[in-house]
Amino acid sequence: MGDRETLRQAKLSSGLLDFEDLVRACRSYRRFRADEPLGRGFLLALVDIARKCASAANRQPLRYAIVDEPAAAAELFGGLRWAAALKEWSGPVEGERPSAYIVIFADGEPGNFTWCDCGIAAQTIALAATEAGAGLCMLASFDPKVVRAVVGEAADALTPLLVLALGVPAETSVLETAASGADLAYWRGPDDVHHVPKRALADVLVASGE
Numbered sequence: 039m040g041d042r043e044t045l046r047q048a049k050l051s052s053g054l055l056d057f058e059d060l061v062r063a064c065r066s067y068r069r070f071r072a073d074e075p076l077g078r079g080f081l082l083a084l085v086d087i088a089r090k091c092a093s094a095a096n097r098q099p100l101r102y103a104i105v106d107e108p109a110a111a112a113e114l115f116g117g118l119r120w121a122a123a124l125k126e127w128s129g130p131v132e133g134e135r136p137s138a139y140i141v142i143f144a145d146g147e148p149g150n151f152t153w154c155d156c157g158i159a160a161q162t163i164a165l166a167a168t169e170a171g172a173g174l175c176m177l178a179s180f181d182p183k184v185v186r187a188v189v190g191e192a193a194d195a196l197t198p199l200l201v202l203a204l205g206v207p208a209e210t211s212v213l214e215t216a217a218s219g220a221d222l223a224y225w226r227g228p229d230d231v232h233h234v235p236k237r238a239l240a241d242v243l244v245a246s247g248e
């Protein structure tokens with residue numbers, strides 16, 4: 039049996055195939071159906087799920103702001119930098135912009151593990167959103183002044199870490215396995231499909247014990 043088949047059998051017998059499909063669908067989406075808002079209840083549910091995640095020493099330093107009011111969302115959009123690798127594209131046009139945002143903050147200055155906590159929370163929100171038919175893009179490239187202006191004095195004692203731009207995806211994104219040493223930059227084809235190369239299993243395993 040080849041390596042691929044062994045891997046497939048292992049996923050099949052452990053019930054991981056459905057979960058892998060979810061992770062595969064859980065891509066960075068940057069174009070959305072702006073006319074399909076997610077609803078405040080759904081956004082609150084995502085934060086309620088995130089607060090149950092693992093946290094170093096269970097310190098739980100993260101705080102969350104939901105930005106879904108149209109004027110505030112438009113202001114926040116102005117402080118975001120989209121897809122550095124897509125040089126010809128300056129971000130989603132009107133009608134394709136995120137309908138809401140969740141901003142993840144650190145309470146005070148981030149500690150040693152705060153970014154790790156943030157990643158765990160962000161990916162959990164991403165998976166939950168994907169499971170429900172929504173999608174998001176995590177953005178660390180943003181103007182903190184704009185974030186502070188939008189969130190107001192509630193953000194005074196907080197440090198913005200990551201902006202999650204959410205909506206119902208209006209684009210297709212596919213994963214590809216990158217050849218060893220190949221360029222890992224994501225790209226968009228003439229058919230408008232977004233392609234994301236990922237390193238092969240053999241290229242990320244450093245010691246498999248075999």
Ligand SMILES: Cc1cc2nc3c(=O)[nH]c(=O)nc-3n(C[C@H](O)[C@H](O)[C@H](O)COP(=O)(O)O)c2cc1C
Nearest residue numbers: 065066119120121122175176177178179180224234
């Ligand atoms: C911590 C972090 C910060 C990111 N910041 C940005 C960003 O500022 N702007 C953006 O367009 N995408 C951003 N992304 C999305 C990445 O570009 C994306 O994850 C990568 O291209 C791989 O695509 P995938 O998420 O579909 O696997 C960020 C992702 C992560 C995890």
